[in-house]
Structures are given as C-alpha cells and as structure tokens.
Amino acid sequence: MRRTPIWGRRSGAGRSRRNGAAVVAVLLTGALALAGCAKDSGDGGTNTAQGQGCQLSAPPAGAVAPTTAATQQQPPPNAGAMRVGLAFDIGGRGDASFNDASVAGVDRAKAEMGLADTKELDAGAGEPEDAKQTRLRQLAREGYNPVIAVGYAYADALKIVAPEFPGTRFAIIDETIEGMPNVTSLVFAEEQGSFLVGVIAAHRSKNCHIGFVGGVNTPLIQKFEAGFVAGARAAAPDIKIERKYLTPAGDFSGFQDPNKGSEVATGQLEAGADVIYHAAGASGKGVFASVQSANAQAIGVDSDQYNQPTVAEYKDVIVSSMLKRVDLAVYDYIAAVARNDLSTVPKKFDLSIDGVGYSTSGGKITDLVPTVDAYKAAIARNEIQVSDKP
Numbered sequence: 001m002r003r004t005p006i007w008g009r010r011s012g013a014g015r016s017r018r019n020g021a022a023v024v025a026v027l028l029t030g031a032l033a034l035a036g037c038a039k040d041s042g043d044g045g046t047n048t049a050q051g052q053g054c055q056l057s058a059p060p061a062g063a064v065a066p067t068t069a070a071t072q073q074q075p076p077p078n079a080g081a082m083r084v085g086l087a088f089d090i091g092g093r094g095d096a097s098f099n100d101a102s103v104a105g106v107d108r109a110k111a112e113m114g115l116a117d118t119k120e121l122d123a124g125a126g127e128p129e130d131a132k133q134t135r136l137r138q139l140a141r142e143g144y145n146p147v148i149a150v151g152y153a154y155a156d157a158l159k160i161v162a163p164e165f166p167g168t169r170f171a172i173i174d175e176t177i178e179g180m181p182n183v184t185s186l187v188f189a190e191e192q193g194s195f196l197v198g199v200i201a202a203h204r205s206k207n208c209h210i211g212f213v214g215g216v217n218t219p220l221i222q223k224f225e226a227g228f229v230a231g232a233r234a235a236a237p238d239i240k241i242e243r244k245y246l247t248p249a250g251d252f253s254g255f256q257d258p259n260k261g262s263e264v265a266t267g268q269l270e271a272g273a274d275v276i277y278h279a280a281g282a283s284g285k286g287v288f289a290s291v292q293s294a295n296a297q298a299i300g301v302d303s304d305q306y307n308q309p310t311v312a313e314y315k316d317v318i319v320s321s322m323l324k325r326v327d328l329a330v331y332d333y334i335a336a337v338a339r340n341d342l343s344t345v346p347k348k349f350d351l352s353i354d355g356v357g358y359s360t361s362g363g364k365i366t367d368l369v370p371t372v373d374a375y376k377a378a379i380a381r382n383e384i385q386v387s388d389k390p
Contacts, residue, residue, distance in 0.1 A: 054208040054236035059374035060383065077338035079113035084334060085121070085144030087135045089151030090256045091282040092122040096308035097301060098281055098326060102150045102173065104303070105330025113338060119144055123153075125253050132157035140165040146337050148330060149173065152220055153252060158183060171333050173326060174220055184342055186329040188349045190220070191227030191388040192379055193322040193356030194277070196372050197299045198231025200320050200358065201275040202239050203368055204297055211242035211268035213261060213287050215254040215280035221245070223388040224279035224301070224322070230386055231375070242268040243390075246283055254283060261286030269294045277301070277322070288314035302326065306361040319364040323357040325349055352380045 084106055088099050106118055119142070121135045132154050139147045140161070145168045149158055152175035162170050162183050171184045178185075201210045212228050214221040225243060232239050244264050247254030254260070261283035265276055269290060276291055277299040278284040284301065291298040292314050300321030305311055311318075329349050336342045349355020358372060365372070378384045 053206055054202050054239055056236055059371045060378040064373050064377040076112040077335055079115050079338040082115050083117040083144045085119050085139030085147040087149045088122050090123050090125055090252050094310050095282040096305055096310040101303045101326035102330050104327035108331050109334040125256050133161050136161040140168045169337055188324050189356055190223040191386045192351045194224045194227030195231035195386045196358045197322045198228040199235045199372055199375050200365055202232045202235035205275045207272050207274045209240040209272040211273035211276040213264050213278040213280050214245040215283055216247050217245035218249050221279050222390050226388055226390045227386050228277050242271055242273050255281030257283045258286030262290045265290035292317045304359040304361050321359040323359055325355050
C-alpha cells in the first residue's frame with residue numbers, strides 16, 4: 001500500500017523538534033480545514049478508486065511517551081459506610097455505552113472499597129424536566145451520598161437540587177458546573193479519543209469512505225464528530241466522510257432508538273462507507289446491526305463494546321471502540337469522596353492521563369497500534385491540537 005508522508009521524517013542534526021512541530025501544526029491545520037469544508041455527504045476521495053483503500057500519510061515522528069494515571073496510585077480507601085446513588089441518563093443499565101461505563105466504576109468501587117449500598121434510578125425518554133429533579137431529590141433524601149448524575153441533561157436539575165442538600169456531595173458527568181461547592185464536574189476530551197479512532201477508520205477502510213452517526217446534535221456529541229473527522233483526515237486527507245445525527249438538540253430519543261440508528265447507518269453504507277463510528281448510546285446497537293448485515297466494520301464508543309454482553313452478537317464487526325473512561329472518573333470520584341479530598345479529581349480526563357483512548361480487544365487492529373500510539377503521543381505532547389468543534 002502506497003504511503004504519502006505529510007510529516008517530514010526527522011534525520012540528522014539539522015532537523016529540530018521545533019521545526020518538526022511547526023510542520024505538524026501547519027499540515028494538520030490544512031487537514032482540519034478540509035474537514036470543515038466537507039458536507040454531510042462527505043467530499044474528497046476522487047484520487048482513490050473504490051476498493052483500493054486510502055493513500056495514507058505517515059504518522060508523526062517522536063518517542064511514544066507513557067501516559068500517567070489519573071490519580072496517584074494509592075491503596076483503595078475504606079468506604080464501608082458509603083451509600084452511592086446513580087441517576088442514569090436515557091438508556092440506563094444495559095446500554096453497552098455511557099451508562100454501563102458508570103456502572104462499571106461503581107462496581108469496581110464496591111469490590112475494592114466495600115461500599116455499604118448503591119442505588120440506580122432510570123430516566124425515561126421524553127420525560128418532563130422536573131423528573132430529573134425528582135430522581136436527584138429521592139436519592140439525597142434516602143441518604144445516598146455521593147449522588148452521581150450521569151449526563152449533561154441533569155445540569156439544570158442539579159443547579160436547583162444541590163443547594164437544597166448542602167450536606168450531600170453530587171457529581172455530574174459531561175457538564176461543567178461552577179460556583180457550587182458540593183458539585184464536582186467530571187468532563188472528558190472526547191475529541192482526542194475520537195481522533196485516534198478516526199485514524200483507525202482511515203486505515204481500515206477499503207473504499208476510503210467512512211461514516212459517523214451521532215445520537216443527538218449537541219455540542220458534546222459534536223466533539224466526537226470533530227475528533228473523528230480530524231483524525232481520519234490527518235491519516236488520509238482525501239478520505240470521504242458521511243456524517244449524520246439521529247435527532248436534533250433537545251430530542252434525547254436519539255440515544256435510545258436502534259431502529260433509527262440502523263436506518264441512518266444503512267444510508268451511509270449504501271453511499272459507500274465501509275467503516276462507521278457511532279456516538280449514539282443505545283442506538284448504536286442498530287448501527288452495529290446494519291454494519292453486520294453489510295459485512296462492513298464498526299467502531300464503538302465509551303465502553304469497550306467488543307466486550308459488552310448486550311452487543312455481543314455484533315462483536316465480529318467491532319474493530320475498536322473509543323474509550324471514554326467514565327468508569328475511571330466515577331471510581332476516582334468515589335475514592336476522593338471517601339478520602340475527603342476532591343483535589344485529586346482531574347479537571348479533565350484526557351489522553352495524557354488515559355481518560356480517553358481506544359480499545360484493541362479482538363486483535364483486529366494489532367498491526368495499527370504503533371501508528372495510533374504515535375498520534376496519541378503527538379497529541380499528549382501538544383504537537384497536535386484537536387479541535388472540539390466540527
């Protein structure tokens with residue numbers, strides 16, 4: 001397979017790291033500009049015959065530095081008296097994605113810290129806004145402390161409920177809330193992890209044509225799209241990319257509609273895409289089903305979906321997943337509460353602390369690990385800056 005390098009290889013004493021970084025920045029800017037000009041139906045790919053794969057750029061040079069742990073390694077604290085409440089986002093336990101990742105963090109805390117009790121409350125599609133307030137109040141009144149709100153949809157409710165229970169600690173995933181002393185925000189660099197799976201998609205596509213399916217068109221899910229497109233175009237500037245959201249902002253059913261996920265994925269496959277990345281929660285099951293029927297390939301999200309029991313029937317087409325370590329964030333937060341030291345919770349869970357990443361389960365991308373890790377190291381060194389906006 002022909003490779004067309006866009007990053008100059010470093011050789012001899014005449015090539016400085018500063019010059020190398022400048023080249024990366026200039027060329028990546030060009031790749032991102034191309035991504036910004038793309039329409040939903042994609043563009044480019046005119047120099048690549050269908051079935052021939054992409055003309056791939058060389059990965060960035062430089063040492064692959066190890067990442068650091070999100071928190072310093074300490075023995076798990078004793079949390080034998082702690083009762084943890086989880087207020088789920090739409091999809092709840094069994095979504096094989098975002099909610100299940102939060103459950104994994106609580107389950108690990110239960111096993112390693114000896115939690116006294118846990119309770120989970122589900123969200124309903126199309127529910128009124130005050131239903132979220134009711135769930136948070138119920139958990140706080142029943143003595144669960146901390147209470148973890150799974151998803152940015154709880155932001156407005158939490159701003160009302162948290163001041164009513166000043167002795168209860170709350171956390172919210174995917175939303176920054178400032179000025180409330182008993183609320184901790186757990187946020188992620190989704191665009192960085194999505195960049196890596198964009199690289200994977202470009203390398204695995206036989207048609208040089210890939211797709212992205214978003215659940216709900218919000219700034220959060222746009223971060224997944226932005227990173228995926230940037231990574232794919234950094235690896236293959238001429239790649240064609242389909243992009244579509246299941247529902248507009250405000251309609252959260254896009255995270256729990258496998259039929260719609262299947263319909264959109266089918267359209268992208270019929271257009272020529274042969275690798276599809278979804279950031280659509282439980283709707284991703286429909287994406288996987290269509291990909292499997294078309295004998296194509298898929299990339300999961302949030303959890304390592306190759307190993308998720310609720311989507312096990314599709315594992316043959318899942319080549320990787322973008323790992324958003326909600327499990328790590330939830331575990332670290334519970335440990336910090338148990339130690340009464342919230343200063344150890346990172347401001348953002350990013351690539352430098354393995355707060356986001358990619359999975360290799362199933363051995364389908366083993367050959368790509370050195371390439372993907374080279375991009376990962378360049379991002380961690382800040383030589384590649386990934387925009388969080390499409």
